[in-house]
Amino acid sequence: MTIHCLKIWPAYFRAIDTGVKTVELRAETDRIFAVGDILWLQEYVPSPSPHYTGRRIAVQVTHILRDPQGQWLAPHVAALSIRPIFPSYASS
Secondary structure, eight states, rough: EEEEEEEEEEHHHHHHTSSSSEEEEEEEOOOOTTTTTTEEEEEOOSSSSSEEEEEEEEEEEEEHHHHOOOOOOOTTEEEEEEHHHHHHHEOO
């Protein structure tokens, strides 16, 4: 099991936090994901002044869809099924 610290934009963070979003698409160009890995998602505002908000949520990867033939997903992109393991919180 590996812990991956990743940026996530506010709209996607909220969707995961509320349970609406249960799949995360991520490029596997610089890291490889495995079932059981933990994603430590940190809410990040990309513009106009890029910054972290301090809100975070931890999720566990429960399933991975890869498409090496490129029929459904772009090359080197994985669809990660996720479930929250810690509620979101703001750092103090």
